[in-house]
Amino acid sequence: MADRFLALDWGTTNLRAFIADAAGRPLLRRDFPLGVAGLAPGEAAQRFVNEVRPAMQAEALPALLCGMIGSTLGWQAVPYADCPATFSGLAGALQRVEAEGPPVWIVPGLRTQRPDGGPDVMRGEETHIFGWAMADPGRQRGTHLVCHPGTHAKWARVVDNRIDQFVTAMTGELFALLRTHSALKVAGAVPSDSAFEQGLAAAGDGGALASRLFTARARVVGGNMDPKDVESYLSGLLIGAEVAATPALLGIGQGADIAIIGDPALCEHYRRAMDWHGYAASLFDGEAAVLAGLAAFYRERHPC
Amino acid sequence: MADRFLALDWGTTNLRAFIADAAGRPLLRRDFPLGVAGLAPGEAAQRFVNEVRPAMQAEALPALLCGMIGSTLGWQAVPYADCPATFSGLAGALQRVEAEGPPVWIVPGLRTQRPDGGPDVMRGEETHIFGWAMADPGRQRGTHLVCHPGTHAKWARVVDNRIDQFVTAMTGELFALLRTHSALKVAGAVPSDSAFEQGLAAAGDGGALASRLFTARARVVGGNMDPKDVESYLSGLLIGAEVAATPALLGIGQGADIAIIGDPALCEHYRRAMDWHGYAASLFDGEAAVLAGLAAFYRERHPC
Numbered sequence: 080m081a082d083r084f085l086a087l088d089w090g091t092t093n094l095r096a097f098i099a100d101a102a103g104r105p106l107l108r109r110d111f112p113l114g115v116a117g118l119a120p121g122e123a124a125q126r127f128v129n130e131v132r133p134a135m136q137a138e139a140l141p142a143l144l145c146g147m148i149g150s151t152l153g154w155q156a157v158p159y160a161d162c163p164a165t166f167s168g169l170a171g172a173l174q175r176v177e178a179e180g181p182p183v184w185i186v187p188g189l190r191t192q193r194p195d196g197g198p199d200v201m202r203g204e205e206t207h208i209f210g211w212a213m214a215d216p217g218r219q220r221g222t223h224l225v226c227h228p229g230t231h232a233k234w235a236r237v238v239d240n241r242i243d244q245f246v247t248a249m250t251g252e253l254f255a256l257l258r259t260h261s262a263l264k265v266a267g268a269v270p271s272d273s274a275f276e277q278g279l280a281a282a283g284d285g286g287a288l289a290s291r292l293f294t295a296r297a298r299v300v301g302g303n304m305d306p307k308d309v310e311s312y313l314s315g316l317l318i319g320a321e322v323a324a325t326p327a328l329l330g331i332g333q334g335a336d337i338a339i340i341g342d343p344a345l346c347e348h349y350r351r352a353m354d355w356h357g358y359a360a361s362l363f364d365g366e367a368a369v370l371a372g373l374a375a376f377y378r379e380r381h382p383c
Numbered sequence: 384m385a386d387r388f389l390a391l392d393w394g395t396t397n398l399r400a401f402i403a404d405a406a407g408r409p410l411l412r413r414d415f416p417l418g419v420a421g422l423a424p425g426e427a428a429q430r431f432v433n434e435v436r437p438a439m440q441a442e443a444l445p446a447l448l449c450g451m452i453g454s455t456l457g458w459q460a461v462p463y464a465d466c467p468a469t470f471s472g473l474a475g476a477l478q479r480v481e482a483e484g485p486p487v488w489i490v491p492g493l494r495t496q497r498p499d500g501g502p503d504v505m506r507g508e509e510t511h512i513f514g515w516a517m518a519d520p521g522r523q524r525g526t527h528l529v530c531h532p533g534t535h536a537k538w539a540r541v542v543d544n545r546i547d548q549f550v551t552a553m554t555g556e557l558f559a560l561l562r563t564h565s566a567l568k569v570a571g572a573v574p575s576d577s578a579f580e581q582g583l584a585a586a587g588d589g590g591a592l593a594s595r596l597f598t599a600r601a602r603v604v605g606g607n608m609d610p611k612d613v614e615s616y617l618s619g620l621l622i623g624a625e626v627a628a629t630p631a632l633l634g635i636g637q638g639a640d641i642a643i644i645g646d647p648a649l650c651e652h653y654r655r656a657m658d659w660h661g662y663a664a665s666l667f668d669g670e671a672a673v674l675a676g677l678a679a680f681y682r683e684r685h686p687c
Contacts, residue, residue, distance in 0.1 A: 159605075190605060195587055197598040198605040231566070231597060247601065248594040249566070256560040262535070262553070283499055287628035288592040289621065290552040293535060294501040297551065301463075301494060301502040317593065324591035 085137040086373040089148035103374030123154040145186040146203035159190035170379035210372025265306040274308035278315020285324030322352040341365040389441040390677040393452035407678030427458040449490040450507035463494035469545040474683035514676025569610040578612035582619020589628030626656040645669040
């Protein structure tokens with residue numbers, strides 16, 4: 080096997096590229112403004128061959144890709160794998176795509192049946208979650224709750240190193256909509272820890288969200304809140320409501336351990352909300368997670 | 384007393400004007416595109432005197448105004464009256480504003496303490512609610528739950544003809560944000576009763592809203608829903624979540640009667656959601672309600 084490979088976390092708004100060794104250690108890292116939302120049909124393959132691979136000096140290396148690149152917007156639609164999904168099962172379902180040069184694989188996304196009915200889907204987070212699990216043998220046994228915050232936050236129940244079931248919460252997108260387009264938007268927001276905590280308190284048990292959100296406006300109009308605190312208050316309210324409601328949806332009881340994977344600053348907000356609700360949370364960097372996941376898939380397909 | 388008066392429901396996006404008799408019967412009706420959101424400071428008074436009153440041929444008539452015209456965006460900021468608010472107490476708090484010609488009064492908005500903490504406010508809906516109550520003596524005794532759907536829906540507990548407490552749910556605004564700006568937006572939506580009912584079912588107990596909303600996207604991506612049905616599904620999900628959670632917030636038990644005041648088509652959506660959740664709902668036209676309310680305030684200030 081090659082001792083190095085090209086690892087791409089290719090999402091909706093950005094492409095993060097690494098040269099990594101088989102243990103997932105990064106040797107080179109570079110971002111490209113090539114999120115699939117901005118690509119024309121057929122453009123992904125062409126950009127990969129003509130631009131990304133040469134820029135990474137990776138013309139001789141195999142490549143592993145995860146994220147929305149495997150959707151209809153990306154290189155090609157790779158069918159979802161169904162939950163429960165084991166690491167080895169997903170590794171066996173990697174989709175090789177047509178490209179000149181060394182092989183290129185895309186990691187399939189996952190599909191689940193939500194506990195409250197209907198389907199749910201993810202693309203990319205499965206690689207982060209398995210990367211988190213493969214980084215420590217203790218995570219490959221027993222039941223774990225993993226939270227991956229973001230525009231569309233993913234919460235997964237991981238049992239004996241298989242992703243059993245998950246749900247998505249569009250908390251990040253609601254926050255962006257409210258701060259940008261709604262009657263709650265304010266100019267000159269200033270981050271505030273105490274306003275964030277007031278939001279956590281206002282979230283209650285996570286119910287009646289459309290009603291609790293309006294308390295931001297009512298507090299400002301009633302003179303109980305400085306407008307510059309509204310964004311932190313809304314952040315606390317939305318994240319608090321998500322943390323209050325989601326573990327129970329997945330059958331996880333209060334006081335459980337939760338692993339949070341993602342951007343460290345955002346993860347810290349979630350950690351505070353989990354602490355508020357009595358969960359013990361540990362943080363794991365999202366970039367380390369995706370590298371560990373892609374490297375684990377690479378090793379599975381290229382055993383030494 | 385004059386046997387006729389000028390009745391204005393002057394809101395954020397529109398001004399609805401009536402000439403009415405003291406019983407609240409409309410003799411003339413006209414809309415003006417003069418919502419307070421588009422007015423410069425001082426403009427409301429000038430538009431009223433130079434444009435609205437002449438167009439209504441009401442130069443000799445007293446005028447009663449309700450809605451956002453009593454906010455900092457409107458004619459002048461009229462202080463909120465606090466809940467519990469009786470009809471006669473609010474009638475006594477009408478604010479006369481400076482204008483040449485016959486007197487002009489603005490109905491104060493209401494402020495409450497929400498049962499889940501923090502303040503809440505309304506401007507305009509108090510007049511609709513008292514109008515609904517004054518239209519039938521039976522509504523002036525006992526406990527009633529009144530729902531006023533809209534961009535910011537108001538739910539009020541009315542006890543012995545006083546507005547005891549209320550909460551706002553920004554359901555209408557969330558729907559507009561999601562269908563216009565979010566990852567859930569779709570082109571070519573077609574209203575669908577069955578998609579609306581699927582949304583009602585997906586709303587569950589009203590909790591975990593940020594998570595349940597994503598099921599719209601997951602159903603489309605997973606091939607379980609036609610994109611043209613997404614808007615009706617979201618409408619059912621948001622209204623269903625509101626109806627599931629709000630009565631209990633106000634201490635009203637399942638199976639209670641609910642009066643819905645507002646636009647008949649929107650009210651009908653709420654009626655279906657209430658029926659789904661086991662509430663008996665009756666509809667009352669919003670235009671009739673505001674006229675009845677303004678006329679009742681007018682009679683109280685100008686006893687025959």
